Amino acid sequence: EAAVTQSPRNKVAVTGGKVTLSCNQTNNHNNMYWYRQDTGHGLRLIHYSYGAGSTEKGDIPDGYKASRPSQENFSLILELATPSQTSVYFCASGDKEGLGGRRDTQYFGPGTRLLVL
Amino acid sequence: LAKTTQPPSMEAYEGQEVNVSCSHTNIATSEYIYWYRQVPHQGPQFIIQGYKDYVVNEVASLFISADRKLSTLSLPWVSLRDAAVYYCIVTDGGYNQGKLIFGQGTKLSIKP
Numbered sequence: 001e002a003a004v005t006q007s008p009r010n011k012v013a014v015t016g017g018k019v020t021l022s023c024n025q026t027n028n029h030n031n032m033y034w035y036r037q038d039t040g041h042g043l044r045l046i047h048y049s050y051g052a053g054s055t056e057k058g059d060i061p062d063g064y065k066a067s068r069p070s071q072e073n074f075s076l077i078l079e080l081a082t083p084s085q086t087s088v089y090f091c092a093s094g095d096k097e098g099l100g101g102r103r104d105t106q107y108f109g110p111g112t113r114l115l116v117l
Numbered sequence: 118l119a120k121t122t123q124p125p126s127m128e129a130y131e132g133q134e135v136n137v138s139c140s141h142t143n144i145a146t147s148e149y150i151y152w153y154r155q156v157p158h159q160g161p162q163f164i165i166q167g168y169k170d171y172v173v174n175e176v177a178s179l180f181i182s183a184d185r186k187l188s189t190l191s192l193p194w195v196s197l198r199d200a201a202v203y204y205c206i207v208t209d210g211g212y213n214q215g216k217l218i219f220g221q222g223t224k225l226s227i228k229p
Contacts, residue, residue: 042219090160108160
């Protein structure tokens with residue numbers, strides 16, 4: 001079973017402060033993803049990465065930066081946190097499987113609950 | 118990416134078989150169908166995926182209609198542990214770098 005861990009699990013931040021959420025995967029997957037989930041909504045993609053050194057914008061990247069310093073680690077950075085960024089954040093890793101490499105199952109971490117006051 | 122439509126909620130008793138439907142009328146030939154579930158306070162967990170016909174694994178089975186516009190996730194003998202939100206996702210996987218678009222999902226409640 002794939003292993004994805006996140007830290008911290010809970011975070012309280014102040015408006016205007018900098019927040020860094022960390023994600024580590026031990027599956028040697030090339031792709032990693034950051035999602036946020038708000039009450040009553042499904043997950044929404046913020047940033048993703050194809051491998052070390054790469055970051056790509058997802059569907060809702062505004063207000064967030066991402067960093068992929070290594071195959072294993074992918075960070076989400078809120079330079080100036082705002083109350084609207086209060087949410088649960090999930091990291092996931094995944095890679096192509098099967099013939100032609102077209103299937104991609106993602107493995108999710110346990111989530112980080114962020115409260116911005 | 119194709120949009121999916123699922124019932125917002127379902128209820129079942131322990132021991133019953135549960136079938137969760139998903140409509141994806143605009144599915145493209147390059148797209149696969151994935152099912153994930155999420156229990157409270159945890160990240161989503163992959164259940165099963167398929168392209169056409171019938172797929173089965175140790176957890177669930179997936180039936181896909183001949184025109185691929187409808188899929189049904191079947192959970193045999195559900196228990197309280199199966200209470201979760203079930204997401205049907207359609208994606209072209211490798212051609213789109215594995216982006217998953219989560220909708221509202223189907224909240225499955227299990228009665229003892």
